[in-house]
Amino acid sequence: MTDSSLRDAAPEVFWTSRFTPEISDPVPDRATADLVVVGGGFTGLWAAVQAKQDDPDADVLLLEARHAGYGASGRNGGFLSESLTHGHGHGIARWPGEFPRLVELGRRNLAEIAKTVADHGIEADLRLVGKTTFALAPHHLGELAGLAALHERLGDRVTLLDADAARADVRSATYLGGLRIHDSGGLVDPAALVNGLTGLAERLGVRRFDRSPVLGIRRDGGGLVLRTRSGSVRAGKVLIATNAFPAPLRRIRPWVLPVYDHVLVTEPLSASQWASIGWEERQGLTDNGNQFHYYRPTADGRILWGGYDAIYHFGGRVDASYEQRDATHQLLARQFFATFPQLEGVRFTHRWGGVIDSTSRFTPIFGTAHGGRVAYAVGYTGLGVASSRFGARVALDLLRDEPSELTRLAMVRRRGIPFPPEPVRWPVVALTRHQMIRADANGGRRGAWLRLLDRFGVGFDS
Structure with a gap:
């Protein structure tokens, strides 16, 4: 079953396979800007947009090594989470004193994303439908019960599901129970969101240059000089948003672990196939293991199924050849049909992988360099679709002369522990x-x- 289901799966990203990205020219030699943003994913795009909204007269230049959304921003599962702390359980354990404030900031952040999408007519299939996490083992039931109680204390509308209720919602015999979070978070087409933010940035006056990897940054008098393949760029300030890709500021690299995540997408299901699994609310789904799956419907009636394996390559290497991994794609296919045996015969049309920027504390790290002229926000550990906007806001605040509410947060001021160097x-x-x-x-x-x-x-x- 597995071999036949994968036989015709194209080795490409479903989200970006439906259009050809508009790739701009490389940055010209001796370009100048008030602010240069390095990296054209969600963090970089949100940073450029917010910088222009803060100061429409600012000259903002966005440099991307390939094209906007090439990395994780254009190839993820499209889950929108309110959490800035990799889940409430992790957040309250790590930052108990400021956790309620972090919850409030996360909710505000997601609301601002939804408002931006609505106000600017960005067609990204954004749906705030919440999600369900399923228990696949007996010990998951207690964990989900504790999480349900925490969400209720925070004012979230949740339903704790027993096995019958979980299987009535989504029909899989593997479910022993579940936690339905009704209003917190949702789903989006990530590549469409990238395109929408790219267009918004350009309308606001951001100058964008693709095929312009930044190879180094140095101070020069009262400013900074960035070295690119096509020449030098002079900037007043720089915001680094390279995430899993090697940063031009080398001090960031020990804190970021690049790991590869892999994804499958099915062909569109028929009405009878959808009826066989229920899933009437079409919310995002995950399971509760240490190694977990995430899965969701697409706008045209497919199922995206990914996760479980997190593959690290020696030396932290990032290479396009790692995006296809037969062993992992075959494992994902077997696990898909073990979850939904009633879908036997369904074929996968797309298979891909992408590199995620993990940190040792599961949440982004923030910092500055070159006398405060450079700021960075990296390390979203798989939950960056929404929290990248918050990270961009923090990095912009760090570039200001005065501290802000966000830069005073312990989550921002402390960075956790770096990963050890190789060969360890x-x-x-x-x-x-x-x-x-x-x-x-x-x-x-x-x-x-x-x-x-x-x-x-x-x-x-x-």
Whole structure:
């Protein structure tokens, strides 16, 4: 079944396969700008848009190594999360004192995204439909019950599902229960959102140049000089939004772990096939394992199915050849049909992978360099579709002369622990991944290694 279902799957991203991106010229030599944003994904686009909204007269220049949305921004699952802390459980454990404020900021951030999309007519299939997390093992039930109680204390509308209710909602015999979060978060077409933000940035006056990787940054008098393949660019200030890709500011690299995540998309399902699985509200779905799946419908009636494996390559290498991994795509296909055996015979039309910027604390890190003239926000660990806007706002605030409400947050001021250098990094990541798989198979009981990482707020995730 697996081989036949994947036989015709194109090795390309479903979201971006439906149109050809408009790729601009490289930046000319000796260009100048008040602010240069490095990276044309969600963080960079939101930074450029907000910078122009803050000061319409500012000269903002956006540099991208390939084209807007080439990286994770154009190839993710399209889940919008209100959480800025990789989930409420992680947030309250790591930042208990300011957690209520972080929840409020996350809600405001998502509301501002929805408002921007509506106000500017961005057609990105944005739907604030919440999500459901399913229990696949008995120990997940207690975890979801605790999470439900936390969401209720925060004012979220949630429903804790027993096995019958979970299977009545989405018909899979693998579900032992679930947690339906009705109003928090939703879904979006990520590539369409990239296109919409790119158009908005240009209408606001942002100058955008593709095929312009930044190779280095140095101070020069009262400003900065960025070295690109086509020449130098002079800037008053720089905002780095390279995320999983090697940053031109080398001090960022030890904090970011690039891991590869993989995805499948089915052909459009027939009405009878959809009826066989229910899923009437068409919300986003995940399961509750350490290694988890995420899945969702598309606007044209397909199912996107991804996650589970998080593959790190020695040396933190980022290479397009890693985007196709037969073993992982075959594993995902087997797991898909184990979840929905009633869909036997459905074929996958697209398969791809992408690199995610993970940090040891699961959330972005922020900082400055070159006397405060450079700021960065990197490391969203798979939840950057919405929180990248918040990260961009923080980085812009860091470039100002005065502290703000956001730059005073402990989440912004502290960065956690960097990953060790190679050759230590690879075996540490491999050990952690092995122990996570073992914990999932052992009733959720975390061994000594994972407990040690928990003590220091350190982990590995996608």
